[in-house]
Amino acid sequence: MFLEKVxxxxxxxxxxxxxxxxxxxxxxxxxxxxxxxxxxxxxxxxNKKHHIKMAKCILRLYFGKMLDSEVRELIDYSLDVTPFTKKVLDVVKNIPYGSVKTYGEIAKELKTSPRAVGRSMNKNPLPLVIPCHRVVGKDNIGGYSYGITHKINILKNEGVITNLK
DNA sequence: AGATTGAGCGGCA
DNA sequence: TGCCGCTCAATCT
Known part of the structure; x- marks a missing residue:
């Protein structure tokens, strides 16, 4: 098996x-x-061509200029996670651009607990490609592995957060 | 195999 | 608001 970290x-x-x-x-x-x-x-x-191409997709996703569903069709990826996390991420995949769901709502759908959902978000190996930034808390924005500042930026770029002090 | 730890939530003061 | 207890998959001991 050939592993590459770039x-x-x-x-x-x-x-x-x-x-x-x-x-x-x-x-x-x-x-x-x-x-x-x-x-x-x-x-x-x-500096490989297809790596650069992918990075450009990731940038577009971050700035809200491309659909995650589109990127998932373009990129050859696999979800290397536990069966439970896969189940959760499959739900997250279906949250459309510009909208959000709460940890609790997803937990209810899957008959599990909000904390377990949050744990799976934390383990999402494909942020932006799988839009875990669209999962928020009931009364607050919730957490984000790379810091909530990034989560706020992404949601602003998707037009979810309009005014923020 | 048991204890602890979270990207949470509902209830109650 | 703030705290407390429940939750449950994943991660330690």
Whole structure:
């Protein structure tokens, strides 16, 4: 099995990828240089055409300029997670652009607990591609692995959050 | 195999 | 608002 851990840089944004036999199993959101080193361990910077193409998709997703469903059709990925997390992420996949669901709502659908749903979000290996940023708390925005500032940015870019002080 | 830990939630003061 | 207890998959001991 061939494992590849790379980072692609596009105008100051760093996106990390892990491939298993050329199939995407993990990615990061666009991060600063400091953040990528904090959140992701990688082997090399990649300049491969299809890696750059993927990174551009991730950037577009972050800035709300592309649909996640579209990216999922373009990219060869596999969800390398437990059966439970897969079930949760399958629900999350169906949350449309520009709308949100709460941890509790998803928990109810799957007959589990909100905390268990949150745990699965934390383990989402394909952020933005699987839109876990669209899962929020009932009374607040909820958490985000890369920091809630990013979650707020993404939701702003999708037009979900309009005014924020 | 048991204890602890969360990207949560509802109830009650 | 703030706290307390319930929850349940995943992650320690």
């Amino acid at each position: 980072v692609v840089e596009i105008n100051g944004y760093f996106v990390g990828f892990i491939f298993k036999d050329d199939v995407l199993v993990r990615n990061t959101i666009p991060l600063s240089r400091d953040e990528i080193n904090k959140f992701f361990s990688w082997e090399k910077i990649s």
